[in-house]
Amino acid sequence: MDRPHNFSAGPCILPLEVFEKASQSVIDFDGSGLSILEISHRSPAFVEVIEKARALALEQLNLNNKGYKALFMQGGASMQFLMTAYNLLERKAGYLDTGTWSANAIKEASNFGEIEVIASSKDSNYNYIPKNYAIPEGLDYLHCTSNNTIFGTQMKSFPELGETPLVCDMSSDIFSKNIDYSQFDLIYAGAQKNMGPAGATLIVVKEDILGKVSRNIPSMMNYELFIKKESMFNTPPVFSVYVSMLTLEWLARKGGVSVIEKKNQAKADLIYSEIDRNSLFEGFTAKEDRSMMNATFTLKDGSLAPRFDKLWKSANINGLNGHRSVGGYRASMYNALSLESVQVLVDAMKHFEKTI
Amino acid sequence: MDRPHNFSAGPCILPLEVFEKASQSVIDFDGSGLSILEISHRSPAFVEVIEKARALALEQLNLNNKGYKALFMQGGASMQFLMTAYNLLERKAGYLDTGTWSANAIKEASNFGEIEVIASSKDSNYNYIPKNYAIPEGLDYLHCTSNNTIFGTQMKSFPELGETPLVCDMSSDIFSKNIDYSQFDLIYAGAQKNMGPAGATLIVVKEDILGKVSRNIPSMMNYELFIKKESMFNTPPVFSVYVSMLTLEWLARKGGVSVIEKKNQAKADLIYSEIDRNSLFEGFTAKEDRSMMNATFTLKDGSLAPRFDKLWKSANINGLNGHRSVGGYRASMYNALSLESVQVLVDAMKHFEKTI
Numbered sequence: 001m002d003r004p005h006n007f008s009a010g011p012c013i014l015p016l017e018v019f020e021k022a023s024q025s026v027i028d029f030d031g032s033g034l035s036i037l038e039i040s041h042r043s044p045a046f047v048e049v050i051e052k053a054r055a056l057a058l059e060q061l062n063l064n065n066k067g068y069k070a071l072f073m074q075g076g077a078s079m080q081f082l083m084t085a086y087n088l089l090e091r092k093a094g095y096l097d098t099g100t101w102s103a104n105a106i107k108e109a110s111n112f113g114e115i116e117v118i119a120s121s122k123d124s125n126y127n128y129i130p131k132n133y134a135i136p137e138g139l140d141y142l143h144c145t146s147n148n149t150i151f152g153t154q155m156k157s158f159p160e161l162g163e164t165p166l167v168c169d170m171s172s173d174i175f176s177k178n179i180d181y182s183q184f185d186l187i188y189a190g191a192q193k194n195m196g197p198a199g200a201t202l203i204v205v206k207e208d209i210l211g212k213v214s215r216n217i218p219s220m221m222n223y224e225l226f227i228k229k230e231s232m233f234n235t236p237p238v239f240s241v242y243v244s245m246l247t248l249e250w251l252a253r254k255g256g257v258s259v260i261e262k263k264n265q266a267k268a269d270l271i272y273s274e275i276d277r278n279s280l281f282e283g284f285t286a287k288e289d290r291s292m293m294n295a296t297f298t299l300k301d302g303s304l305a306p307r308f309d310k311l312w313k314s315a316n317i318n319g320l321n322g323h324r325s326v327g328g329y330r331a332s333m334y335n336a337l338s339l340e341s342v343q344v345l346v347d348a349m350k351h352f353e354k355t356i
Numbered sequence: 357m358d359r360p361h362n363f364s365a366g367p368c369i370l371p372l373e374v375f376e377k378a379s380q381s382v383i384d385f386d387g388s389g390l391s392i393l394e395i396s397h398r399s400p401a402f403v404e405v406i407e408k409a410r411a412l413a414l415e416q417l418n419l420n421n422k423g424y425k426a427l428f429m430q431g432g433a434s435m436q437f438l439m440t441a442y443n444l445l446e447r448k449a450g451y452l453d454t455g456t457w458s459a460n461a462i463k464e465a466s467n468f469g470e471i472e473v474i475a476s477s478k479d480s481n482y483n484y485i486p487k488n489y490a491i492p493e494g495l496d497y498l499h500c501t502s503n504n505t506i507f508g509t510q511m512k513s514f515p516e517l518g519e520t521p522l523v524c525d526m527s528s529d530i531f532s533k534n535i536d537y538s539q540f541d542l543i544y545a546g547a548q549k550n551m552g553p554a555g556a557t558l559i560v561v562k563e564d565i566l567g568k569v570s571r572n573i574p575s576m577m578n579y580e581l582f583i584k585k586e587s588m589f590n591t592p593p594v595f596s597v598y599v600s601m602l603t604l605e606w607l608a609r610k611g612g613v614s615v616i617e618k619k620n621q622a623k624a625d626l627i628y629s630e631i632d633r634n635s636l637f638e639g640f641t642a643k644e645d646r647s648m649m650n651a652t653f654t655l656k657d658g659s660l661a662p663r664f665d666k667l668w669k670s671a672n673i674n675g676l677n678g679h680r681s682v683g684g685y686r687a688s689m690y691n692a693l694s695l696e697s698v699q700v701l702v703d704a705m706k707h708f709e710k711t712i
Contacts, residue, residue, distance in 0.1 A: 002389070003389050003390070004388075004389050004390055006390060006394055008394060008395065008396050009396070010396075010591070011393060011394055011395060011396060011397060011591065011594055012394055013394050014391070014393060014394060019382055019383055019391045019393065019394075020383065022382050022393070023379045023380070023382035023383045024379070026375055026378050026379035026382060027375055027376065027379045032360075033358070033359050033360050034359070034360055034362060034674065035370070035375045037367060037370060037375065037378070037552075037553040037599065038362055038364060038367055038368055038369050038370060038375075039364065039367060040364050040365070040366075040367060040675060041367060041554065074430035074431045074432070074435070074555065074593070075430045075431055075435070075576060075590075076430070076590050076591050077590075078575070078576050078589070078590040079430070079431075079576050081576070082574045082575075082576055082577070104575075107575070108574050108575060108576070111572050111574050190591065192591055192594075196393075197393040197594065197595050198397065198591045198592065198593055198594045198595070199430065199555040199556075199593030199594065199595060199596055200555075216467050218438045218464050218467050219434070219438075219460075219463070219464060220431060220434050220435050220437070220438055220464070221438070233434070234431075234432050234433075234434040235366070235367065235432050235546065235548055235554045236554065237430070237554055237555030237593060237596065238367055238553065238554045238555065239553050239554070239555060239595055239596070240555055240593065240595070240596075243393065318390065319396060
């Protein structure tokens with residue numbers, strides 16, 4: 001059987017060669033006779049894995065030798081909503097409210113200090129990215145979400161802040177394009193989109209922003225401690241880190257973020273052209289804010305949904321249902337998804353238009 | 357090549373049939389054509405996995421229909437050091453200090469309230485379990501560590517507390533024997549010993565002890581919220597939960613904790629008999645507190661270590677080095693380790709004695 005065309009929003013498709021290597025390592029990791037699941041996290045073999053993953057992450061973001069450290073932690077982006085505030089929020093932070101995850105980040109950070117919502121697109125169900133907002137002086141940091149997985153919007157540029165640290169939840173578009181990652185002081189990302197399976201979270205932090213809050217930070221929340229312990233304060237999520245390393249190696253072999261960006265752009269162009277051309281569908285978001293990762297669209301006539309659903313499922317497409325906050329459809333097109341899979345979806349949309 | 361005899365302290369050996377099934381599911385999960393790593397955590401297939409894992413955990417502990425809920429979270433036991441205090445510590449809690457992990461639990465909980473150390477064996481490098489201590493009135497809870505992986509001691513009985521909740525870090529001996537688990541109000545355990553790979557943490561909590569502290573609990577720290585969300589507040593560590601389910605299914609097929617306890621007892625009897633018999637070795641801990649999971653021992657003449665190390669490594673034994681806090685050797689004998697592997701170690705010890 002051919003593998004399904006997997007448009008799942010995350011956890012999501014990873015390269016087949018990564019699945020194959022990971023599968024083999026669950027039985028026998030690098031010829032050791034031991035499973036990757038049964039080796040000590042303190043073994044030289046695993047220390048090499050996590051060090052390679054940390055190094056590859058910085059390398060792919062072009063952040064080597066710029067004062068950044070890469071960490072693998074647990075708990076997903078949701079834990080980072082809390083952890084960023086624990087480590088950075090002394091008095092007041094600014095947040096851009098561009099979607100469900102932004103709103104959750106605001107809620108969690110509010111446990112630790114004052115949060116000022118600088119701009120929000122909540123009033124129109126987050127279907128655009130706010131622009132032209134004023135940023136007040138004296139913030140401990142500004143927090144933004146680069147890509148809004150649920151709504152399908154993506155920030156194409158980021159505020160210039162001078163001394164104020166810029167913190168970004170990049171869970172759903174990290175490693176997808178070549179931007180200047182050094183404009184951020186802290187980036188975090190749940191692994192389960194472009195980096196690996198669920199269970200690991202990447203944090204890339206500029207060391208000089210840390211150590212400035214007065215509160216006691218519990219060990220498991222403390223970036224400085226995790227840096228000191230080389231990302232092994234306690235047992236890391238071994239397998240998720242290992243598969244992240246494999247995926248980052250794959251990305252490097254493919255030519256890195258510049259090359260993958262061209263492929264991602266081609267996939268996005270293909271699907272959005274069809275959404276705009278096809279008389280049956282319409283896009284959900286403002287055109288200038290469309291995400292290269294998650295294309296959200298609906299049927300103009302919702303009553304056609306059962307027929308379209310049957311059609312795409314019969315084309316061996318998986319995971320196309322939109323999030324309940326938006327409805328309709330969401331085509332998530334992460335790094336490992338092929339252009340051919342997008343073409344299969346586009347063909348189904350064209351075919352559907354002809355047969356209606 | 358035969359698989360190594362893996363005495364690793366954790367992450368550790370799991371059943372070979374679990375590795376084989378997990379390996380296959382990384383390529384094709386239950387005939388879906390999709391990897392277990394790329395399916396949505398909200399898909400019916402994965403919801404079934406996590407629900408089965410939660411149910412099996414309660415079932416194996418004989419805690420069905422007794423007011424308990426099982427949760428899978430992230431961050432390991434170290435995150436629970438923090439989380440238990442967040443959820444339960446209003447004024448003062450008591451802690452038994454029986455090893456490195458107990459001490460860490462005390463340190464983290466101290467961020468949230470007053471901690472009284474009820475008893476400690478720190479003065480003798482934690483080589484015994486304190487007994488005959490008085491427990492003060494009015495504690496929010498008492499915290500203990502059932503098995504001390506590093507030092508090789510294990511609690512054989514637990515304090516009777518009446519109304520005071522008993523909280524237990526059971527990371528390294530949960531599911532290893534048939535005890536009355538209902539004497540605990542909250543049990544937590546990092547998966548990476550008897551349950552699965554690193555990256556998941558099991559929490560089994562009696563619901564009626566929750567909701568009694570006055571502080572705001574951040575969402576990712578909040579047991580009540582995770583219960584309400586059926587252990588899926590955010591993306592869970594999908595693969596670690598899946599492999600935990602497979603391991604719990606294996607345990608159930610083998611006859612459960614009563615049957616595995618007999619096997620674990622036989623393994624422990626075999627190694628401790630040899631430690632006591634062999635003129636070259638001595639046990640590290642008080643005999644009555646010896647752990648059934650982790651046997652710690654040293655060479656009476658440390659200068660023989662290089663020769664013994666060479667011998668056990670040549671016998672295809674892995675992970676026998678003691679923790680740096682103890683030195684010497686540690687034979688971790690979790691559920692999936694066979695009696696035959698322990699016999700190979702015992703034979704190596706006997707052979708070593710003869711050749712010296």
